[in-house]
Amino acid sequence: MNTIRQVPSRVKSKRTETNLGAEREHFDKQQLSSISKAINSSETPVKEKHARRIILGTHREKGAFTFWSYALGLPLASSSIISWKFCHVLHKVLRDGHHNSLQDCIRHQSNITETGALWGNLHDRYGQLVALYTKLLCTKMEFHMKHPEIRPNLEASDEVLERAAGTDINHVFQLTVEVFDYLDAELKLAEAVIRQLNTSIAISTTTSGQCRLAPLIQVIQDCSHLYHYTVKLLFKLHACLPADTLQGHRDRFHDQFHSLKNFLNKARDMLYFKRLIQIPRLPDSPPNFLHASALAEHVKPVVVVEDEEPPDDDDPEPLIEVSEVTQPSMQVQPQFDIFDQTFGPPNGGFDDRDVQIDNLRREIEMLKAELERIKTEAQRYITQLKSQINSLEAELEEQRAQKQRALVENEQLRMELETLRRLSGEHENLKATFMEAEKRAQATEMRYCKLKEKHAELVSNHAELLRKSADTVKMLSASQQTQEEVARTKQQLAFEVDRIKQEADMKLEEQKFEMDNLKSELEERRAEVLRIQNSLQSNEKAKDTLNSSLAALQEEKEALLHSVSERDAELSSLRQSAQLQQLSLQQEREKSTRELSELQGKLQEKLSREEQLQQKLLEEQFALLQGTVTEAQSIIQDAVAKLDDPLHVRCTSSPDYLVNRAEATLGSVEKLKQGHTDYLKNMADASSLLRAVTQFSHLAADTIVNGSATAHMAPTDHADRLTENCRGCATQSLQFLQELKAKSTLQRADPAAIRVIVQEILQLGQELRPKGSDIRQEELGDLVDKEMAATSAAIEEAVRRIDEMMNQARKDTTGVKLEVNERILNSCTDLMKAIHLLVLASTDLQKEIVEGGRGAASVKEFYARNSRWTEGLISASKAVGWGATQMVESADKVVLHTGKYEELIVCSHEIAASTAQLVAASKVKADRSSQKLSALQQASRHVNEMAAKVVASTKTGQEQIEEKDTMDFSGLSLIKLKKEEMESQVKVLELETQLGNERMRLGELRKKHYELAGVPLEQIAEGNGFASTAPPPSPKPSKPAIMKKPALAQKPSLPPKSTYS
Secondary structure (H helix, E strand, C coil): CCCHHHCCHHHHHHHHHHHHHHHHHHHHHHHHHHHHHHCCCCCCCCCHHHHHHHHHHHHHHCCCHHHHHHHCCCCCCCCHHHHHHHHHHHHHHHHHCCCCHHHHHHHCHHHHHHHHHHHHCCCCHHHHHHHHHHHHHHHHHHHHHHCCCCCCCCCCCHHHHHHHHCCCHHHHHHHHHHHHHHHHHHHHHHHHHHHHCCCCHHHHCCHHHHHHHCCHHHHHHHHHHHHHHHHHHHHHHHHHCCCCCCHHHHHHHHHHHHHHHHHHHHHHCCHHHHCCEECCCCCCCCCCCCCHHHHHHCCCCCCEECCCCCCCCCCCCCCCCHHHHHHHHHCCCCCCCHHHHHHCCHHHCCCHHHHHHHHHHHHHHHHHHHHHHHHHHHHHHHHHHHHHHHHHHHHHHHHHHHHHHHHHHHHHHHHHHHHHHHHHCCCCCHHHHHHHHHHHHHHHHHHHHHHCCCCCCHHHHHHHHHHHHHHHHHCCCCHHHHHHHHHHHHHHHHHHHHHHHHHHHHHHHHHHHHHHHHHHHHHHHHHHHHHHHHHHHHHHHHHHHHHHHHHHHHHHHHHHHHHHHHHHHHHHHHHHHHHHHHHHHHHHHHHHHHHHHHHHHHHHHHHHHHHHHHHHHHHHHHHHHHHHHHHHHHHHHHHHHHHCCHHHHHCCCCHHHHHHHHHHHHHHHHHHHHHHHHHHHCCCCCHHHHHHHHHHHHHHHHHHHHHHHHHCCCCHHHHHHHHHHHHHHHHHHHHHHHHHHCCCCCCCCCCHHHHHHHHHHHHHHHHHCCCCCCCCHHHHHHHHHHHHHHHHHHHHHHHHHHHHHHHHHHHHCCHHHHHHHHHHHHHHHHHHHHHHHHHHHHHHHHHHHHHHHCCCCCHHHHHHHCHHHHHHHHHHHHHHHHHHHHHHHHHHHHHCCCCCHHHHHHHHHHHHHHHHHHHHHHCCCCCCCCHHHHHHHHHHHHHHHHHHHHHHHHHHHHHHHCCCCCCCCCCCCHHHHHHHHHHHHHHHHHHHHHHHHHHHHHHHHHHHHHHHHHCCHHHHHHCCHHHHHCCCCCCCCCCCCCCCCCCCCCCCCCCCCCCCC
16 A cells, blocks of 8 residues: 555645645635634624634634734724624634734734724723723733743743743832733723623523623633732742832732632623633632742632534644654664673574564564554545545535525515515605615615625626616606516516526535545445455454564573572572671670770769759750740730730620630649649659640630620620739739749749639629520420421421412412412422421431430430520421411412512522521531431422422412513604603612612611520510620521511520630
């Protein structure tokens, strides 16, 4: 089989000269088609296959010359949508095109700037976006021309960024500013697009919304890299410059960080981006550039673009020359055995087996090269045939589409002729008829322009038809002449349509004939491929036999070499063992004499050294004690300093946590006293005292800080006493630690004064504890079971009432209303069943928690010992039962058409929140690996799904029931339309004002609800200081104003967790 290298050079040159012009013409035609399809006036996103063809064209011609030669002829000044799509395609070319495309685009930067300035001065929605996009493209080109190390797609490693920044700090500073400007241009465009669009699902799935959103994919890719570069450069600047100098850089970065994070979050919620790109998540807070260690926590955001199917008409091109690959493999150099080169051949000459092995190796290499060449040649033929088939199929599909378009144009022209015939009989309003005919003529002209690309011979006929149409418009005053002109025009158009059909049929027949030839050629190629595969299989079998014989010879040779090496190793080991025995005997004699003299001297030195080490140990133990005491003093002093810190005023803590800290501190005081006594008995071991001092310093500082934080929420009298006791605790602790530092005062140091003042803090904390509810702890165990049983009963009653409403609705309603009511009631029933399963799972989990944690105590004692957890379960169970009751009432009102659909939606949200509260209260004490906890979590997710189903069915039913009036403005004049527009604007402002007022009212209702839920009713009635200072618990979903929450008198007050707890 001949390779490509074996074809005569004259044949190749003739073939190249013949195909060069055709290939260039095909390339220009393909680029023009892709550019015209990608950049048009339709409000749809640019298709990826057209943009990919343009990008591949830049790589083929190593530049963007052809792209700009066609782009300069686009009507950018006449259509803002065309300008927007042009900017999008240019952005893709800059990012993914050939690297020479940047120089070609710089030459036309003035055209881009003029387009942006033109549309920036016009009040057009796309025009404003085009102005921002052109500024971004100019900024991008200028940046990459100034820094050629960074490619326009911004995919550069950290080493490339370091090389671009250099070692001059001024250059790094300037590069950081340029990256800031670059990122600002990206974010301004993204914010403008998001601001124009509503981020709902409907907008992001329409073609007009996708047309605006499509360029944001490139913006997201650029922003991820620019954010990473900014972080790297700012850390480098902070390593070389003071922090005050870079305050402006940090402020600007923080603004960009929040803008970028907001943009990525909004884009992540849109359905359009979910199937095209994986958007990264930024951290919750920006990096702290004041700490160099924060650089290790920085993670580079990675954007992943989903792979799309490649277009069918892409022609694969050969990437390698087959003959150049196979030629070096034919030159196989003989390889010599290293053992023979070192020791010579056995028996003073070459062994026949070695020669045979070398020959077999050379033959195997030659066969491998030949096999590889045959495989490459076959693959190349297959690729060429596939590319020809794909191109022919694509051309055939294009011809079919052209034929279909011609038929559609025919039908449209016939309809136009019928319309002209009807309009010719109208004589009452000549002016209106003239305007309508002129519009029809323009439409006819546009349709003829579409046929101009494939049928150049129709241009002259089209112009004649336009002139005749214009004459027809001018002569509409005479109805008879108009009818004759229309009839003649119809005949001519029918003749042209028939001629177009005949030409299309002829082309189709020719293409079918060519397709049959190609299929026969394909069959021949397939037979040739089968022959090649058979030869390959025979070569493989010969290769296997050669490999097996070569492996047997190699194993025999290795066995001989192994036996020789074993004998040499045995001989050398015997010699070495004899020498080692002689040396060991000599060394043992000399060693015994030296050891006798050295042992006597070492004995004396050891006695003196032990005395020195004992003294040094005492000093080191005391030095460790002093260092530990100094650190403990600094910890307590830092806690005392926070008492007067203005920033500490915002910190709060609970009395329960203060009591816990104070009790722990009292325990540490006892350990401190015991450690002091142990150290006085044995001053060589200060470990117990060091541990006690360290624990005491941290617990005492924690008690002081939390005591001050608790004082911020306490009444004035208690707050003053608590603050003074915290200061006294710090004073006594520092005095005791100071006594431990000096040897003179070490004996009389006593922590008794500290114990007294900590007990006073403990007493104040107990006084500040909430008084609790009116339920005795002995009744909590019974109350939990009662509430859970009541909740289950309420849910069963709700299911029964829903069934009754279903039966009643089937009797009273029919049609769409019956369908909506059944859907809503079925979803409510499913939700109630899911809640019932959740309550059962929560009950099982509570039984498991009680059985696992009560030990020898009874169930009531366990509930009493964990009263806060028990009261949380009771409150959550009440909320679930109340939510089920309200759901039934709202559903009843909706079915009877006396309530609102929004009430049912709010009830669904409330039930989901109440069940979430019940799950959270149940899983507090549960084991993480418990199967019942997993069942409870699964039931919670099922409840959320059913609640979402209720909301969806309610909204769907609302849309079906409510009727929307069609807006007909055809009968209004310009003045009336303006008046209606002003009235609509006034109504919009009124509704916005009402919305703001309702939101303020909702906020006040939530505040009052939090206040009532977080404080017992007795304290509110008495008006003590705790009711006004107790902060609200964790927020829950709000209730509508028409509902009334049940009394929460039994819910305990749960102050928020302190910052220092």
